[in-house]
Every structure is written in C-alpha cells, then in structure tokens.
Amino acid sequence: MFNLSPVVRLLLFANVIVFFITSQMGDWAVDRFGLHSVLSEKFSPIQLLTHMFMHGGWTHIFSNMIGLIVFGPMLERVWGGPRFFLFYMLTGLGAAALYLGVNYYETSSLVDAYNMYRANPTNGEFVGFMSQYASSIYDRLAPFIQKFDADPTNPLYIKQGQAYVNAIVGAQVDTPMVGASGAIFGVIMAFGLLFPNTELILLFPPIPIKAKYLVLFYGLYEVYSGIYQAQSDNVAHFAHIGGMLFAYILVKLWGSQRKTFY
Known part of the structure; x- marks a missing residue:
C-alpha cells in the first residue's frame, strides 16, 4: 500500500522497536528517557534525542507513524536520504527546544x-x-x-x-514529554510547502483537501491549542509548533540554495 523510502523505513522500524522495548520496561523508561523540563532534576541532555523515539501508547505511535509513511517518502525522494534524515532530526530537536523554552517560561x-x-x-x-x-x-x-x-x-x-x-x-x-510528533509536524509542514497543491483525502470526513490548506489548519489549531488548552489536554502543542517552525526555516533556507541540492 505504501512505497516506503529507505530512511522512512529505518525511522519507522526504529520507532516501533523502541516502543516495544520501552513498553516492557514500564514507567522507568519514560521517566529516564522522556524529555523533562530543564528545571527538573530528572532532565538530561540525552533526552533531547531519546524522547523522539518513545511514545505514550498505541494510538500515539500509530498516528505519528502514519504521518511519517504518508508524507515522508516524497520528501526523501526530493532531498535524498541523508538530507531527509538530517531534516527529521533537526525538526525534532527544534520542537524540543521550543517546548523547553515555553515550559521554562511557564514554570x-x-x-x-x-x-x-x-x-x-x-x-x-x-x-x-x-x-x-x-x-x-x-x-x-x-x-x-x-x-x-x-x-x-x-x-x-x-x-x-x-x-x-x-x-x-x-x-x-517532572512530567516528561515523549513522541516523534515534533518531527512529524515538521514533515507535514515541509510537504505542504513543497507540494502545496497536492490533493489529500482526509479520513474523517473523507473529503479531498490541498496540502497547503491542511498545513494551515494544523498550524492554526496548534497555536490556538497551545495558548488556550496546553494545560488541560496533555498534548505538547508547542512541540508541534516548534517542529513546523523549524521545518519552515529549513525549507526556505534550503530553497535559497536550491541549485546545490536538487
């Protein structure tokens, strides 16, 4: 059904394997490798990387991996495997940076x-x-x-x-954040920027929508939710915003150097 590209397949495999392993380790793994506030005694720099490959449950990992396999392969074919992997990791780290910054301000x-x-x-x-x-x-x-x-x-x-x-x-x-959502939202943003008029079919409701409008909807929703609902719905909205923001910066930067990588 999905024609997975090599790096997308590798990231999918890594996320699924880590999810299975850490789910058997219980809360200890989340507490140790999930991303904590810099104000927490449990914070460790390694968490900036490890949290990206951990998830809070089946629904969480399923939704993130669907986003990866739907939007990731076309980006990898445009950029090539190494650049797509770099993009994925940088947007994930950018998402973590914005999340930690907002968390520090709030706490x-x-x-x-x-x-x-x-x-x-x-x-x-x-x-x-x-x-x-x-x-x-x-x-x-x-x-x-x-x-x-x-x-x-x-x-x-x-x-x-x-x-x-x-x-x-x-x-x-001391409540940690886990998940690849920041990087996935970065992938979605990049897809909308590079393929704005590509029509996608929503699951609910099953109607067509252009990629640029889907990205705009996601962006506005995350900003609204981050400001008005961040304390009540247990979702790291500012990590999603951070992923989209860093994706926008990278796509525009690489676009200005287009002759060097296309």
Whole structure:
C-alpha cells in the first residue's frame, strides 16, 4: 500500500522497536528517557534525542507513524536520504527546544514560589501558592485549609500541605514529554510547502483537501491549542509548533540554495 523510502523505513522500524522495548520496561523508561523540563532534576541532555523515539501508547505511535509513511517518502525522494534524515532530526530537536523554552517560561515562577513555600510552609503561604497555581482544585482543599488555619503548627498539617504542593510542582515540572510528533509536524509542514497543491483525502470526513490548506489548519489549531488548552489536554502543542517552525526555516533556507541540492 505504501512505497516506503529507505530512511522512512529505518525511522519507522526504529520507532516501533523502541516502543516495544520501552513498553516492557514500564514507567522507568519514560521517566529516564522522556524529555523533562530543564528545571527538573530528572532532565538530561540525552533526552533531547531519546524522547523522539518513545511514545505514550498505541494510538500515539500509530498516528505519528502514519504521518511519517504518508508524507515522508516524497520528501526523501526530493532531498535524498541523508538530507531527509538530517531534516527529521533537526525538526525534532527544534520542537524540543521550543517546548523547553515555553515550559521554562511557564514554570520558572512556579519553581520560585515552590522554593519560597519550602522555606516557610505556613498555611498562609500554602493558600497563596494553591490559589495561584492550582486554582482548579482550590475549592476541594477548603476543609483542609480550614483545619490548617485553626492549628497552623500541627506537623501533620504542615506535612500534608507540603505533599499537596509537591504534587502540583511534580505534575508540571517532572512530567516528561515523549513522541516523534515534533518531527512529524515538521514533515507535514515541509510537504505542504513543497507540494502545496497536492490533493489529500482526509479520513474523517473523507473529503479531498490541498496540502497547503491542511498545513494551515494544523498550524492554526496548534497555536490556538497551545495558548488556550496546553494545560488541560496533555498534548505538547508547542512541540508541534516548534517542529513546523523549524521545518519552515529549513525549507526556505534550503530553497535559497536550491541549485546545490536538487
């Protein structure tokens, strides 16, 4: 059904094999090789590469690999295997860079507030932290806050408050990102730029659409979701945006040097 090119076949094989291996290793593999925030003690530079070959489940890897085998072969035939592989890796790294940058911007104040709270874990500091960084669960904590306020030196309440705060910080700082989505969105962007009028058939609904409009839709959706939904849908939208952004830069750069590689 799909006429896979050599590098696409290699990347497909690598992603599937790594997925099978790491799925047998459990959460340890994701925690070790998934991409953590630079503010996390679990961050390691090797994660910039390893996270690109890991996935969070069957649906995740299936959707990414479909994108690779649909859009990748034509790009590889235009650029050749080495340049396509370089493009894939650079867009994946670019996606990680933008994700980490946005993550740092969003969480640096959280970490600062966390450190201030650890130095003075009072009920007042707890209320201030939770109201600013965990407003969605603040109302559920009202009974605990009342008890803490009535007995502020109780070591059990102090410990419980610290546990709540640790959980909030851990969820935002220590939750790793995995997947090839950044590179795949880069591949989709490049396809739309090089073959803008190629008609594709959507799965749902099964209607034809030109590649340039598909890329435009994806781009606008990811920007909107990154700004308004990034904290609620557990998807690294800014990694997708980063992949598309770096793909645009590379395609335009290589296009200006067209005589040297076509």
